[in-house]
Amino acid sequence: MRKFSYDFERPLVxxxxxxxxxxxLESAEKADIAEEIAYLEKQIEKLHIRTYENLTPxxxxxxxxxxxxxxxxxxxxxxxxxxxxxxxxRAFRDDQSIIGxxxxxxxxxxxxxxxxxxxxxxxxxxxxxxxxxxxxxxKALRLMKLADKxxxxxxxxxxxxxxxxxxxxxxRGQAVAIAQDLLELSVLEVxxxxxxxxxxxxxxxxxxxxxxxxxxxxNAYYSVITPEGCASILWDGEGEGRGAEKAAExxxxxxxxxxxxxxxxxxxxxxxxxxHHGPASVARGLKKELAKALKDLSSIDPNELVKKRYTRLxxxxxxxxxxxKPSVLDMQS
Amino acid sequence: xxxxxxFKKQDKRLxxxxxxxxRAVPDGVWEKCPGCGEPIFIKELEKNSKVCPxxxxxxxxxxxxxxxxxxxxxxxxxxxxxxxxxxxxxxVAGKSYTDSISxxxxxxxxxxxxxxxxxxxxxxNVAVAAMDFRFIGGSMGSVVGEKIARITELATDEDxxxxxxxxxxxxxxxxxxxxxxxxxxxxxxxxxHSRRGLPYISVLAHPTSGxxxxxxxxxxxxxxxxxxxxxxxxxxxxxxxxxxQKLPKNFQTAxxxxxxxxxDMIVNRVDMKRTISRLLDYLDVNGVVG
Ligand SMILES: [Zn+2]
Numbered sequence: 001m002r003k004f005s006y007d008f009e010r011p012l013v014x015x016x017x018x019x020x021x022x023x024x025l026e027s028a029e030k031a032d033i034a035e036e037i038a039y040l041e042k043q044i045e046k047l048h049i050r051t052y053e054n055l056t057p058x059x060x061x062x063x064x065x066x067x068x069x070x071x072x073x074x075x076x077x078x079x080x081x082x083x084x085x086x087x088x089x090r091a092f093r094d095d096q097s098i099i100g101x102x103x104x105x106x107x108x109x110x111x112x113x114x115x116x117x118x119x120x121x122x123x124x125x126x127x128x129x130x131x132x133x134x135x136x137x138x139k140a141l142r143l144m145k146l147a148d149k150x151x152x153x154x155x156x157x158x159x160x161x162x163x164x165x166x167x168x169x170x171x172r173g174q175a176v177a178i179a180q181d182l183l184e185l186s187v188l189e190v191x192x193x194x195x196x197x198x199x200x201x202x203x204x205x206x207x208x209x210x211x212x213x214x215x216x217x218x219n220a221y222y223s224v225i226t227p228e229g230c231a232s233i234l235w236d237g238e239g240e241g242r243g244a245e246k247a248a249e250x251x252x253x254x255x256x257x258x259x260x261x262x263x264x265x266x267x268x269x270x271x272x273x274x275x276h277h278g279p280a281s282v283a284r285g286l287k288k289e290l291a292k293a294l295k296d297l298s299s300i301d302p303n304e305l306v307k308k309r310y311t312r313l314x315x316x317x318x319x320x321x322x323x324x325k326p327s328v329l330d331m332q333s
Numbered sequence: 334x335x336x337x338x339x340f341k342k343q344d345k346r347l348x349x350x351x352x353x354x355x356r357a358v359p360d361g362v363w364e365k366c367p368g369c370g371e372p373i374f375i376k377e378l379e380k381n382s383k384v385c386p387x388x389x390x391x392x393x394x395x396x397x398x399x400x401x402x403x404x405x406x407x408x409x410x411x412x413x414x415x416x417x418x419x420x421x422x423x424x425v426a427g428k429s430y431t432d433s434i435s436x437x438x439x440x441x442x443x444x445x446x447x448x449x450x451x452x453x454x455x456x457x458n459v460a461v462a463a464m465d466f467r468f469i470g471g472s473m474g475s476v477v478g479e480k481i482a483r484i485t486e487l488a489t490d491e492d493x494x495x496x497x498x499x500x501x502x503x504x505x506x507x508x509x510x511x512x513x514x515x516x517x518x519x520x521x522x523x524x525x526h527s528r529r530g531l532p533y534i535s536v537l538a539h540p541t542s543g544x545x546x547x548x549x550x551x552x553x554x555x556x557x558x559x560x561x562x563x564x565x566x567x568x569x570x571x572x573x574x575x576x577x578q579k580l581p582k583n584f585q586t587a588x589x590x591x592x593x594x595x596x597d598m599i600v601n602r603v604d605m606k607r608t609i610s611r612l613l614d615y616l617d618v619n620g621v622v623g
Contacts, residue, residue: 313514
């Protein structure tokens with residue numbers, strides 16, 4: 001039985017529960033209901049497809065946040081070998097909402113940095129629900145510099161609702177910690193490969209969320225602001241309910257839209273219902289893309305890599321440039 | 334970022350409406366200071382960089398006024414004023430983005446929230462940019478990001494010090510991820526300017542927050558704030574909702590940021606140009622002083 005389900009999954013969950021009861025009945029009472037069970041199984045299969053084949057943006061955001069969704073550590077485990085975790089920012093503390101360290105991908109040495117959410121309440125409290133403080137971003141900065149120094153390609157995993165909004169976070173410079181990551185990422189002389197695996201929430205995601213190749217899981221989202229945050233600005237007080245649903249529609253935060261806009265490069269398919277319905281297959285798909293990116297980027301000269309990364313960023317933007325005289329007069333003239 | 338928030342709820346330091354248009358004051362000769370409530374002779378106010386001579390309240394400035402008070406008279410040569418925003422997501426949520434743009438253009442006479450160009454400070458060549466909070470909360474979308482990148486590249490190519498005055502609610506929500514990526518784009522441009530050994534001074538004016546604080550605005554060699562300016566990453570309302578407790582007094586002010594080591598100094602606007610000029614004397618390795 002499912003521990004956790006969203007409203008839109010409820011009818012499916014109810015059928016699944018009925019099936020379980022029937023199966024129980026069959027084994028306990030030796031009832032002859034094989035036909036009924038087969039029928040119900042077929043119904044469930046159909047409803048499963050109907051529930052998940054045309055997900056709305058908001059439903060996908062929910063799937064991206066599903067408590068059973070594979071975390072960074074799951075992908076490290078499934079994709080890499082010989083992971084050695086490194087800790088701390090050398091200034092304040094070890095922020096466990098960002099993890100990182102050395103690992104090998106098909107034998108090839110790399111550096112990994114990723115947001116890390118917890119599996120249960122206890123772990124989530126230790127990991128602050130994957131929402132880093134400045135020291136998390138400073139740990140990331142340290143690992144970026146290590147990667148650069150020892151010529152290790154950097155692979156990042158993005159999965160955060162955002163940088164933590166708190167008093168201490170502001171006191172310790174949340175903004176500048178993120179900014180310094182952005183600056184460092186832009187000049188790293190090693191390949192930078194990004195995998196958006198769950199939530200890509202705003203600046204707190206971007207801090208480790210751009211590079212030479214951006215891979216995104218099908219149901220992950222990447223957004224300038226959370227749908228709730230957007231809704232509370234647009235429709236005051238409606239942040240929790242329908243507002244977030246509407247905001248998810250207008251923000252253009254999904255993989256297919258972001259591919260169309262040229263923000264990301266490639267999408268990795270998920271099984272119907274989300275990555276937690278088949279973590280192994282998602283890890284396989286992701287590994288294939290990571291390996292491909294690593295192969296493609298490894299032959300590029302370091303200076304060229306930095307230049308290309310800059311050109312890529314420079315090309316992101318939609319504006320019109322009119323020729324002729326400025327429309328605004330200089331007040332000093 | 335809830336744009337109106339800075340000027341409504343939390344803040345009694347600034348007027349409800351952050352525009353510079355003369356408010357309902359008799360004859361437009363006097364202006365009532367929101368800081369001390371005293372009527373100030375507008376001519377006097379303008380002579381004093383729009384700082385109240387009685388209580389030091391810093392009136393909000395347009396981007397052009399910022400530049401005006403910062404650089405040598407008639408030295409400013411504006412660039413790329415004709416960059417206009419588009420609506421890549423066809424963003425409609427209640428109000429449409431295109432309507433917001435039109436309204437902001439009408440209100441400010443500008444095409445977006447940033448003005449930039451070549452200028453001189455005490456005869457020294459610089460590249461300067463200033464943000465305008467009146468234009469959709471000074472938010473950074475494609476145009477602001479592009480102009481920051483261009484002016485920074487120009488400074489890099491022409492060996493100019495860079496001076497940017499920020500005043501912004503952060504990334505422009507209505508352009509979605511394209512806005513967020515401007516944070517990376519501007520930071521990258523600053524990185525290349527810095528690698529050339531060129532100086533960058535960032536001035537944080539009220540209010541500077543979100544994606545602007547978390548990108549180019551805090552990547553400077555020297556960071557200066559105006560007195561009392563709001564400076565932070567997350568807005569106070571969101572923090573309050575998250576931690577469910579009252580925020581300390583003075584939280585996220587310029588003074589708070591100075592105490593916590595996030596900025597180098599707080600400088601009264603009246604002394605801003607002189608201070609920047611003195612700093613550039615130290616920073617400008619190939620400096621040519623006219
Ligand atoms: Zn006053």
